[in-house]
Structures are given as structure tokens and as C-alpha cells.
Amino acid sequence: MxxxxxxxxxxxxxxxxxxxxxxxxxxxxxxxxxxxxxxxxxxxxxxxxxxxxxxxxxxxxxxxxxxxxxxxxxxxxxxxxxxxxxxxxxxxxxxxxxxxxxxxxxxxxxxxxxxxxxxxxxxxxxxxxxxxxxxxxxxxxxxxxxxxxxxxxxxxxxxxxxxxxxxGFIPEGPQLFPEDMVTDQPERQVCAEIIREKLLLCLDKEIPHGTAVEVTRFSERDDEIIDLDATIYCEKDSHKGIIIGKNGAMLKKISTLARQDVEKFMGTKVFLQTWVKVKENWRDNANLIRNFGYRDE
Missing domain, CATH: 3.40.50.300 (P-loop containing nucleotide triphosphate hydrolases)
Incomplete structure (x- = not known):
């Protein structure tokens, strides 16, 4: 139809x-x-x-x-x-x-x-x-x-x-988006959000609210495997330690859960690498907020 x-x-x-x-x-x-x-x-x-x-x-x-x-x-x-x-x-x-x-x-x-x-x-x-x-x-x-x-x-x-x-409220008119599209978000933005969801799932209290995720590499190989590099930003050194966890266990858990969901979303195998960096008070820095994909336009 x-x-x-x-x-x-x-x-x-x-x-x-x-x-x-x-x-x-x-x-x-x-x-x-x-x-x-x-x-x-x-x-x-x-x-x-x-x-x-x-x-x-x-x-x-x-x-x-x-x-x-x-x-x-x-x-x-x-x-x-x-x-x-x-x-x-x-x-x-x-x-x-x-x-x-x-x-x-x-x-x-x-x-x-x-x-x-x-x-x-x-x-x-x-x-x-x-x-x-x-x-x-x-x-x-x-x-x-x-x-x-x-x-x-x-x-x-x-x-x-x-x-x-x-x-009943939708007006007559042509479709606004192509048939096979389910979101207008760029794929790298969806991938960054999936990683952030796992931070919310795995971490307690205020820590996940003080995190942002930036995808620094998103490239597809000839065999369709996607290479995804992501940096997780947090607000304090103590938070960085918690996100990485003992012997890197927490970061590994977050990355594994994220990779599984990204693979479902992309419909292909994904090679995900994650890093954690500290950017103090980024939630009050207008430039950083824009860099992490939160834009007014």
C-alpha cells in the first residue's frame, strides 16, 4: 500500500x-x-x-x-x-x-x-x-x-x-522519510547512544549521568565488518577508575554488551574499542556539549 x-x-x-x-x-x-x-x-x-x-x-x-x-x-x-x-x-x-x-x-x-x-x-x-x-x-x-x-x-x-x-491526526501528504528508514539519527550517533545506555545499566548513582560518548572512528571493511572506536568521557578521575574497573573488568562488560546491541542494529559484525578520558565539568561547557552531539539545530 x-x-x-x-x-x-x-x-x-x-x-x-x-x-x-x-x-x-x-x-x-x-x-x-x-x-x-x-x-x-x-x-x-x-x-x-x-x-x-x-x-x-x-x-x-x-x-x-x-x-x-x-x-x-x-x-x-x-x-x-x-x-x-x-x-x-x-x-x-x-x-x-x-x-x-x-x-x-x-x-x-x-x-x-x-x-x-x-x-x-x-x-x-x-x-x-x-x-x-x-x-x-x-x-x-x-x-x-x-x-x-x-x-x-x-x-x-x-x-x-x-x-x-x-x-486520525495525520494529514494527507507525501512521506517525509524513505521507506526503509527507522530513525533520522546518524548510525555513529546511535552507536554512541547504545554505549551510553550500557554505562547507565552497569554503573551506579551519578556516574553515568556525568558520561558522554564520542565515536572517533566508524569505518567499514571490505568484508562488511565495522571498526568502531569510542571514547567515554567522565567528569572525575575517581569515576574513570570505576568505569574501567578492576583489571579492566567493568569496561570490558560495558563494551561487550554495547557491541552485541550495535551488531543487532547494524546487522553485521562489529570490532569495538573503547577508551576512558576525564573532562571535568563538561556538562557546563557549551563547546563540549556540542562536540558530544547535543546541538540546538
Whole structure:
């Protein structure tokens, strides 16, 4: 079936509500990194799904939080700008019968812009039906949403209903991206993000939030093996020691997990080499933030 309509839909919500899990579930591939730590997503990530006659372009945004660094300011700016100039906004919330500060702020943006909005209540596998009805009632009083759809992104429950609702907001028009594309992120950026996801998975407390990953080499050999060199930057010497681990064990674990996921994403064998360097306070250095791929444009 040829594509006759296409549209851009933002996925907004507070940190750790499941935006990246939902993005990956909708497109059926890993395009956004996932962890159980808040503020995992730093950039706006665009994921593409062709379904029937429609092309859905989903924008997974960082969670709306109080910024404490320049990187934090950048992330908040990305969220606020992502609600502008789109065909619809999904506000993803947890099944709690209370409108929190970040949700109220995003509802305010939605009201200001007058965009169609769908309230998506995630993690419905964790609550009973009467609790869910209470959540629907509370949010229904806060804003006149175009639709309310309960889902479980983790269990892929309610996703068909959600896509059915969203297709009603997508305008007629040519497709925005080629048929076989699942994300607009350059491959090296996806690889850097996968490495960062493993840092979030394997390391505790603040350390992974103070890391950035720069891919310094990304080249394909004649036999299609990809050579990938990556530098992990952290903010303190003590953090560097923890990332490398005793006899290099932690860095080896992070690199192995990352390589496995990169190979799945690239569909070929990958030879990955990683280094760790210290760049103090990089999260407050505008030039370094840009160097690590967090750009305003």
C-alpha cells in the first residue's frame, strides 16, 4: 500500500515514564536507549513507522525536569521546542491519579499551542481498573484531550489502538522519510547512544549521568565488518577508575554488551574499542556539549 499521509507526533512526559520504551515498541526496533534511570534521553530522537497508508514520525524527547547544568538547560529547551509545529502530542503519564508539576507544565504548552493531544496512560499492567478510571477522571478535568488511551509499552498492550487514534491526526501528504528508514539519527550517533545506555545499566548513582560518548572512528571493511572506536568521557578521575574497573573488568562488560546491541542494529559484525578520558565539568561547557552531539539545530 502506498503512503498517502504522514505526520509528526511528539512523545512528551516526565523523566522515566517510558517514552523511549514506547518509541522502540511502536517502530519495532531499538532506536532510543532505555534505562531505569531518569533523564536517559538527552537529544530529540526521531523514529519512523510506516503502517498502512500512513507514515508516523515519532519524536521521543528528554523528560521535562528542573535543569541543574547547561546540558540540563539544553534538554529542557528540546522538550519545549518539540511540542511546537507538530501534528499531535502524546502526553505519556504513569497511572497515578494526580497531575504533577511536569505534566501541568506540558499541558500548559499543549493548551497554548492548540495542538491535538492524546493522553497515553502507561504501565496499566501495574494497576486495577478502578484506579485507572480515577486517573482518566483527574486528567480529563485538567485538559480536554482529543483521546485517552491506556497502554503498557513494555508488554506492547494497547499499541494498535493508539496507532489507530493517532492516524486520525495525520494529514494527507507525501512521506517525509524513505521507506526503509527507522530513525533520522546518524548510525555513529546511535552507536554512541547504545554505549551510553550500557554505562547507565552497569554503573551506579551519578556516574553515568556525568558520561558522554564520542565515536572517533566508524569505518567499514571490505568484508562488511565495522571498526568502531569510542571514547567515554567522565567528569572525575575517581569515576574513570570505576568505569574501567578492576583489571579492566567493568569496561570490558560495558563494551561487550554495547557491541552485541550495535551488531543487532547494524546487522553485521562489529570490532569495538573503547577508551576512558576525564573532562571535568563538561556538562557546563557549551563547546563540549556540542562536540558530544547535543546541538540546538
Amino acid at each position: 502506498s503512503i498517502t499521509k504522514s505526520g509528526i507526533i511528539t512523545i512528551a512526559g516526565r523523566p522515566n515514564v517510558g517514552k523511549s520504551t514506547l518509541t522502540n515498541a511502536l517502530v519495532g526496533e531499538k532506536v532510543a536507549i532505555v534505562s531505569n534511570k531518569p533523564q536517559t534521553t538527552r537529544n530529540r530522537i526521531c523514529a519512523i513507522l510506516n503502517r498502512g497508508d500512513a507514515q508516523f514520525v515519532f519524536m521521543d524527547t528528554p523528560g521535562l525536569h528542573k535543569a541543574r547544568t547547561r546540558l540540563g538547560d539544553y534538554m529542557v529547551k528540546v522538550v519545549k521546542e518539540s511540542v511546537c509545529d507538530v501534528d499531535a502530542v502524546m502526553l505519556l503519564v504513569e497511572p497515578i491519579p494526580h497531575v504533577g508539576g511536569p505534566e501541568a507544565e506540558l499541558i500548559g504548552r499543549i493548551k497554548e499551542l492548540g495542538v491535538p493531544s492524546v493522553l497515553v496512560i502507561n504501565k496499566i499492567d501495574t494497576v486495577k481498573k478502578d484506579e485507572l478510571l480515577e486517573v482518566i477522571k483527574v486528567y480529563g478535568e485538567a485538559h480536554d484531550f482529543s483521546a485517552i488511551v491506556p497502554i503498557s509499552a513494555k508488554n506492547r498492550e494497547g499499541l494498535d489502538d493508539l496507532l489507530g487514534v493517532l492516524s
